[in-house]
Amino acid sequence: MRTRVAVIGGGRNCEHEVSLASAASVAAGLDARAYEVIALTIGPDGTWRDDEGLPVGLSGAARLLATCDVVFPMVHGPRGEDGALAALCELAGLPYVGSGVGAGALAMDKWATKLVAAALGIATAPGRLVTTATAAEEVWSHPVVVKPVAAGSSRGVSLVREPGHLRSALEAALALDDRALVEDVVAGREIDVAVLRRADGTVVASPALEIVGDGLFDYDAKYGGHADLRVPAELADVEAKALADAAVAAYDALGCAGVARVDFFLTEDGPVLNEVNTVPGMTEHSQVPRMFAAAGLAYADLLDELVRGAHR
Structure with missing residues (x-):
């Protein structure tokens, strides 16, 4: 049946x-x-x-x-x-299928995720929290990334290189959420790692995927069909292990289940956590299925693992 x-x-x-x-x-x-x-x-x-x-x-x-x-x-x-x-x-x-109430809420909140990462000793981009009440007081001092605290698919995310663009970037972010993050620009390679709790309870990290390009990996870049995604990413063994360890640590600390995508910048000083997605894109050509396909787990088999591992 x-x-x-x-x-x-x-x-x-x-x-x-x-x-x-x-x-x-x-x-x-x-x-x-x-x-x-x-x-x-x-x-x-x-x-x-x-x-x-x-x-x-x-x-x-x-x-x-x-x-x-x-x-x-x-x-x-x-x-x-x-x-x-x-x-x-x-x-x-x-x-x-997937993460429970607490993990979903925590991971969706990028500010809370930064606090969890800090407790784990995982680096994140230096940043500050801005609300609708404090946005008018925000002063530009250097290039920053502005993003809603709780939104995905890079909606409302802006790279601000000039002082005159900060106000519009905050307005775009705060149109989607009543809180925004203003973070320093991190110089590094954009690397994603997927973490899966299999039906038997074991937790595995996928091969890493690199997003290659100039500038911001925004909504159009993600879904316009032009993103240059390379999997497995070319990494030294020590880099791959550091990324996988940090991804699994964040997944466990947040209490995730099913599959999650953990996004990093890989800098000269090591991984810098960007965000954790507990309901990542799941078309066959999305990042997570691509990463597990590189490990030999076909799309249908990944979906089967997720269903069989559903919360009971």
Whole structure:
């Protein structure tokens, strides 16, 4: 008998389209011999729809979810990745793929993640927290990166090289969140490592992936099809080990489950943690599936590991 899996995509946030792509890919990638997929979509207005696109509301979605064996949340960003969907599954007593409520909320909060990293001895970019109340007091002194505290897919992220651009960068970040980070620009290679808790409970780090390019790896670079992603990244053994160790340490300290993508800058002084994504992009061509494919774990097998390792 096939396992019935509810794949939830969309979401009421700025990452709606990216989440739709991830959910569609997961639904198509699950082995039809082992899994029956029930697709649910959350619209930009928050309306839940079934796999025929008909509005069913939260109550209708709950009834459909209750018929499923496992929930596979694929909503990136706020009201999804931040633990919101994990909380819904917990309250409904439904097994689900990925990190729990606490880990999702902590990792989504880039300021909190920096504090966890500091406690672990993992470097992060020097930065400060800015709120809607303090933004007017922020003064530019050198090139910085401005980003929302809780958003993903590089939405609202700006590289500010001139004083006159700081105000607009803060406005863009604070349009997506009521808190922003203003961080020093880190000179280093952009390296990602994925960490997976397999169905048997073991934790493994993927081969590292390098994002090669000039400037900011923004939304257009990520999803425009022009990103130069190299996996496995060319690293010395000591560099690869330092990155893998830091990635697993951050994953464990945050309490992650399933798969997470841990993003770094590799500098002359070692890894600098940028962020942790507990619901990373999951199309077959996204970074995480590419990294595990380089380790010999095919896309369908990665999805199978995630479903079999769902919270019980």
